Amino acid sequence: MAILKANLELCQGYANCVVAADDVYDMDDDGLVVLLKTRVDESDRQRVETAAKSCPANALWLEEE
Amino acid sequence: MSGGVLVVGGSVGGIRTARALRNEGYAGAVTVVEAEPHLPYDKPPLSKVPLDGDAHVPLLTAAEARELDIELRLGAVAIEVRAQANQLALADGTVLDYDELVIATGAAARPSPWSGPGIHVLRTLADARALRESLHGAGRLLVVGAGFIGAEVASLARKQGIDVTIVDPAPVPMARIVGTELGERLSDLHRVHGVEAKFGTTVSALDCVDDSLRATLSDGSEFPVDAVVVGIGAVLELGWLESSGLTLDDGVVCDEYGRTLDFANIHAVGDISKWYQPRLGTSARVEHWTNAVEQANTVAHNIVHSDDLLAHDPVAYVWSDQYDWKIQLFGTRDVAADPLVVEQSDPLRLAAIWQDSEGRAIGGFTVNWPKASVQLRRTIAAGGPADAVHAQLSVPAVKR
Numbered sequence: 001m002a003i004l005k006a007n008l009e010l011c012q013g014y015a016n017c018v019v020a021a022d023d024v025y026d027m028d029d030d031g032l033v034v035l036l037k038t039r040v041d042e043s044d045r046q047r048v049e050t051a052a053k054s055c056p057a058n059a060l061w062l063e064e065e
Numbered sequence: 066m067s068g069g070v071l072v073v074g075g076s077v078g079g080i081r082t083a084r085a086l087r088n089e090g091y092a093g094a095v096t097v098v099e100a101e102p103h104l105p106y107d108k109p110p111l112s113k114v115p116l117d118g119d120a121h122v123p124l125l126t127a128a129e130a131r132e133l134d135i136e137l138r139l140g141a142v143a144i145e146v147r148a149q150a151n152q153l154a155l156a157d158g159t160v161l162d163y164d165e166l167v168i169a170t171g172a173a174a175r176p177s178p179w180s181g182p183g184i185h186v187l188r189t190l191a192d193a194r195a196l197r198e199s200l201h202g203a204g205r206l207l208v209v210g211a212g213f214i215g216a217e218v219a220s221l222a223r224k225q226g227i228d229v230t231i232v233d234p235a236p237v238p239m240a241r242i243v244g245t246e247l248g249e250r251l252s253d254l255h256r257v258h259g260v261e262a263k264f265g266t267t268v269s270a271l272d273c274v275d276d277s278l279r280a281t282l283s284d285g286s287e288f289p290v291d292a293v294v295v296g297i298g299a300v301l302e303l304g305w306l307e308s309s310g311l312t313l314d315d316g317v318v319c320d321e322y323g324r325t326l327d328f329a330n331i332h333a334v335g336d337i338s339k340w341y342q343p344r345l346g347t348s349a350r351v352e353h354w355t356n357a358v359e360q361a362n363t364v365a366h367n368i369v370h371s372d373d374l375l376a377h378d379p380v381a382y383v384w385s386d387q388y389d390w391k392i393q394l395f396g397t398r399d400v401a402a403d404p405l406v407v408e409q410s411d412p413l414r415l416a417a418i419w420q421d422s423e424g425r426a427i428g429g430f431t432v433n434w435p436k437a438s439v440q441l442r443r444t445i446a447a448g449g450p451a452d453a454v455h456a457q458l459s460v461p462a463v464k465r
Binding site: 014 | 081084088107109122354355358359362382384391393433434435436438439442443
């Protein structure tokens, strides 16, 4: 199990994460990322991590629990 | 030298390919050859980080390279692909073997027609640092070319209180991107922020007299400047690939899986690559960060899982920070046609949607409205109706 983290100070609303995995990432009215879940199963890890790494602002990452 | 994957080019396309190979579980050697001496860095920040900040945003640190077992050969210039022998030759005489080759050398700034101290292009970290040094304490900047780079540099310079003149031969420089009406809004954005915008104007001369620069424009005006940024587009360097046997046509031509047409173990990603795009029914280059990342992920997958190839069929996406406008652009826009527009004020938000002859959304443009941009990108990717997304975006405008 890994934990998904976001730094809202860095988020610029580029929304690549939302387009890549909209069951995990959403965007609020101010254009900041909203994490719909933060606990990531191993089976889902690669997909969620690829979406996190599509962030041009490096605002998303996974940490080991 | 053992084989493995050899990546030529250490910018976003190349580094993301190398990282994605490890993410996909690739266990062989991964080597990145990069002509520049710096550790890999990201390019969008070069024209977006404030002028008093550090524009070096790493793509791969030395520690990460060690951890991921990615060998970086910095300052190494590739000069020839010997495709029949699966070899890459470097300028220093080294010859590297590969099992798979990924070409990711990007594009270069179109050279400035003028040269001299204080005259800059902006494409590399060295360019960005030299520009920042020139602008330290500068009073007046001339920006030649009002595309994304020019507009972003003008915007950064204004934030530091530098006087800026921006010139472009086109009367409405952004018209070719978003049409005349929205293009005029982007022209006005410069003027609202105190930039002297001279469009439909060219530079007649840039003279260096007694260590100071003097600009003469086609409208007859003449003034001293401390620095000049020439942002007039990008060019490809394909000469080193001419002997490779690869199909070159304004880029390295690839199928929708990122493989070159000529050798299944040679791939290309990023600005230099020209992939077949099923959505468009043609091959096209896409010079955008997000596309390079998506192509890198696709190629890494396809190298590791050659029996389960993934195609990449992008909706082009690019962003630009200009003054207080966060601009996002998507898909393809028929700039001769009027888009559907939703606009809100206080604070300003704008979304424009272009459609094809059957009413499907094909392109979009947003200002300060990331949430609308998500809806637009999704609708375009799904081939959904333009009027429906326009109606959806219009609803909150009524409520406000």
